[in-house]
Amino acid sequence: MTTPTSRRTALYERHIGLAAKMVEFAGWNMPLHYPGGIIHEHLATRKTAGLFDISHMGRFIIHGRRALDFLQHVLTNNAAALKPGHAQYTIIPDPTGQALDDAYLYRFVEHEYLLVVNAANSARDYDYFQSHLSAFDQVELIDQTDSLAMLSLQGPRSKEILAKAIDTGELPEPRRNSLSTVTIDGSTVLLSRTGYTGEPLCFELFVAAQDVCRIWDLLTELGSVPVGLGARDTLRLEAGLPLYGHELGPDPEGRPIPIFSCPLAKFAVSFSSLKGSFVGRDALARQYRAYKRITFADYSLRQDLPRMVFPLALSGKSVARSGAKVFSDRDKHIGFVTSGTMVPYWIDEGQALASRLTQSKAMRPICLALLDSNLRPGQTVLVEIRDKKVPAFVVPYNLRSEAPPFARAIIYDSPVQKLN
Amino acid sequence: MIPQDLKFSKSHEWARFDKEANTVTVGLSAFAVEQLGDIVFVELPEVGQAVTAESPFGVIESVKAAVDLYAPISGEVVEINQTVAEQLDLLSSDPYGQAWMIKITPRDLAQLDTLMSPADYETFIKSPEAQH
The missing domain is CATH 2.40.30.110 (Aminomethyltransferase beta-barrel domains)
Known part of the structure; x- marks a missing residue:
């Protein structure tokens, strides 16, 4: 049910216009599905292209002289390995090796990082980062959730649809986690080859909130099928991707889930010497030792990864x-x-x-x-x-x-x- | 349009009494089916099972959630409709006909009097109580 305090994305009127079934999610009023239903939207994403409004997710800009040091300290992946034009999956760990959240870190330009976090944890993540900022002089953290909209376009036709939509600039190539900057219908759009559906052809778009309706309209005119949060969940589950609150965070009995319990963690946690010490490193190193043995059916360290x-x-x-x-x-x-x-x-x-x-x-x-x-x-x-x-x-x-x-x-x- | 020979529970099951057979046929309202969205599974009881008014007799699952089906009347299940469990689209295409779920031999027919008429049910589903 809609409460007066729930937040709306810049595409709210579009969702209403499409007769979406709207639900409350993490303080946002979001489309669960459109009239075609979750099954239709899931199948359309797998066969053609699904278009998702994911502007409810938290978006933070991090910049300043020690921005990289700060990110290395509060995230599990090696942000130093991220060249401009690339993105990486990463996790916000606590000192015990549990996830506070999982996130995606994008570096579109040299001196600025964009971090996308789960809507449900966005406020807590922001406060948590603020509490660590004092240890890093000249780092600025800016919440751009409201000013910068975010779309996801996923599926076999996503690439040709975007190619038709782009005025100037190139698609992010050659592979997953590549980034580019383009213009679509006169607006600057940050494009990334990422997504959370398991689709091999997948893109996420960042665009100024005041421009996002035009981009949405163009992408649907070109054949994208609007998809709500319901199918977003069934798609990621089918792809085996973790969701905070389910596969990360506390388990159904309230006990912490070690980060390495999720198979994706091995791509998200770095013990590189470039990264040095960071929050939770010792606990994660123990989990990783246990993980490596378990993959060889050696269960001698199982207490670290039960x-x-x-x-x-x-x-x-x-x-x-x-x-x-x-x-x-x-x-x-x-x-x-x-x-x-x-x-x-x-x-x-x-x-x-x-x-x-x-x-x-x-x-x-x-x-x-x-x-x-x-x-x-x-x-x-x-x-x-x-x-x-x-x-x-x-x-x-x-x-x-x-x-x-x-x-x-x-x-x-x-x-x-x-x-x- | 809701058939006028039905009675409705607050949990959205409908009941139709067949005097000749002395059975009460039970199904789920069009409103509930629409609210559930994509239905993926229906679990029905066994023939011979005793059911109690306002207690679960089965389960209906959509992609997002599982919801108990409640018996509108106490009695014994004398027939189940396996077809609806196999052809789930009947639930939306013919909710008050081919999508019936079970037939119950009622223990106390007077329990039907506590249920809502079609007109009362139409008012009920517009109330905040009916919206999940």
């Missing part, structure tokens, strides 16, 4: 929700579901590069679960859904993105068949 996040493919049709208990096939409680839903997918045909998506679609229940770290893909576990224990497979992934332009659903044999 549980890890695994994707599951469920049997049957019922849906596992966040908080559902997971048991081993011997009925031992081994963890919790952290995110779960039913996702739609396009059925593909043909092999490898010759494969293509058909017109046929289906649904499958999947989830991410925080489970004992000695589990391996291929094992069967039992997920408690209401009063039943539903068999599920521990899988390496539910979606693959390595053959552009399409991300492909990976379907496993029925865990029930495997059980028998």
Whole structure:
């Protein structure tokens, strides 16, 4: 329900005009889905291009003489490795090696960094950064959430749509995490080859809030499908990407989840000598030692990483929700579901590069679960859904993105068949 | 348009009494189906199971949430509609017909009198209480 205090993005009138179902999210009034529904929007992103208003996310500019030192201290990744024109996934750690938030750091120009954080944590992140600023002279932190809008354009057609929309400048090439600056319909747009849907072709756009409606209109005229927060969540879950409050932060029992419990952490945490000491480094180094051993099935350091996040493919049709208990096939409680839903997918045909998506679609229940770290893909576990224990497979992934332009659903044999 | 022979619960189930068969057919209102959004799963009870008025008899899941289905009347489940569990689009295309969920042999028909008429239900769904 809308409360009078909820914030609106610059695209609020567009969402209302499209008859979106609006919901309260992290203090913002946001589209959950448009009239086509979550399933339609999910499938459209996988086959054509989905356009998301993500202006509710927190956007901070960090600049000044010691900006890099400050970022190196409060973030896990090596910001010194970030050349102008590049972006990186990173985490805001606490001293115990738990995530306060996860974030993306963009360096569009030499002397300025842009950090995007989760909407739900934005105010807390800002205060936290302010409390560390005093140790770094001449660093300025500016909240640009209201003045700089943010769009995400994801999916196989995203590149051709943007190519048509751009007046001057080049698409960010050659790969993920590249950045560029372009003009679209007379407005300066910061473009990045990033996203949180698992799509191999993916872009995020930053544009002045007063210009964003024109950009939105142009991108939809060129064939982008508006997508709300509902499908944003099912897309990231299918891609196995963590969401703070589910796979990062406290677990369903309120205990901290170690950052290395999330497989993405290995790309987000740097122990480079260039980075030196930073918040949580010692705890993270212990987690990393345990992580490396676990990947070789050596569980001697498991106390530093007792549980890890695994994707599951469920049997049957019922849906596992966040908080559902997971048991081993011997009925031992081994963890919790952290995110779960039913996702739609396009059925593909043909092999490898010759494969293509058909017109046929289906649904499958999947989830991410925080489970004992000695589990391996291929094992069967039992997920408690209401009063039943539903068999599920521990899988390496539910979606693959390595053959552009399409991300492909990976379907496993029925865990029930495997059980028998 | 809501058929006039239905009664509605505050949890959005509808009930239709069939005098000849002495059964109460139960389904979910068009309003509830629309509010749930993309429905992905319906779990129905077994035939022979006893159900209690205002207690859950099944579950309906959308992409975003699971919602209990509440029995509008106490009794025994004598028939379930497996078709609706397999063809979920019936819930939006024919909520008061082919999308029926269960048939109950009622223990106390007077419980139906506590339910809302179609007109009262139409007023109810415009009230803040009905909006999730």
